[in-house]
Amino acid sequence: MGRDTSSAMVEHLDFFQSFDDVKVYYDNGQNIVKQALDRSVGKVLSKVVVRRRKTSMAGYRLEQVADYLSTIELALVKYEAKEDGETYNKFFGGIGSFKRNWLKQARCKRI
Incomplete structure (x- = not known):
C-alpha cells in the first residue's frame, strides 16, 4: 500500500509540488493505512517539510x-x-x- 501511494505521488510530483501546503487527512481508522500515508508523504515530499498536528x-x-x-x-x-x-x-x-x-x-x- 505504501509503495503504491509513493509511486502515485512520484508520478504526480509536479502537481503536489505546486502547492504551498499539502495536508493529509486521515481519521486514523486503520493504523496500517496511517503508517503507509505517513511514510509515503515523508518519503516523497521530504520529511523536513511535513508537520504533524493533532486535529479534531x-x-x-x-x-x-x-x-x-x-x-x-x-x-x-x-x-x-x-x-x-x-x-x-x-x-x-x-x-x-x-x-x-x-x-x-x-x-x-x-x-
Missing part, C-alpha cells in the same frame, strides 16, 4: 462530507459493475434500496 474531526467537516459523497458515488460504480460484494449489501442494502435511500439523498445535496 470537527475542524474537517468539509473533508468528511467529501469522503461521504465519494463513498456513495463509488458504491454506485461498484453496484453497476456487479462488484458490490457482501459488505455493500449489508451496509446499504441491495441496489434498489441503495438508490432509493443513500444515492437519492446524496444527489439532492449536489450544488
Whole structure:
C-alpha cells in the first residue's frame, strides 16, 4: 500500500509540488493505512517539510462530507459493475434500496 501511494505521488510530483501546503487527512481508522500515508508523504515530499498536528474531526467537516459523497458515488460504480460484494449489501442494502435511500439523498445535496 505504501509503495503504491509513493509511486502515485512520484508520478504526480509536479502537481503536489505546486502547492504551498499539502495536508493529509486521515481519521486514523486503520493504523496500517496511517503508517503507509505517513511514510509515503515523508518519503516523497521530504520529511523536513511535513508537520504533524493533532486535529479534531470537527475542524474537517468539509473533508468528511467529501469522503461521504465519494463513498456513495463509488458504491454506485461498484453496484453497476456487479462488484458490490457482501459488505455493500449489508451496509446499504441491495441496489434498489441503495438508490432509493443513500444515492437519492446524496444527489439532492449536489450544488
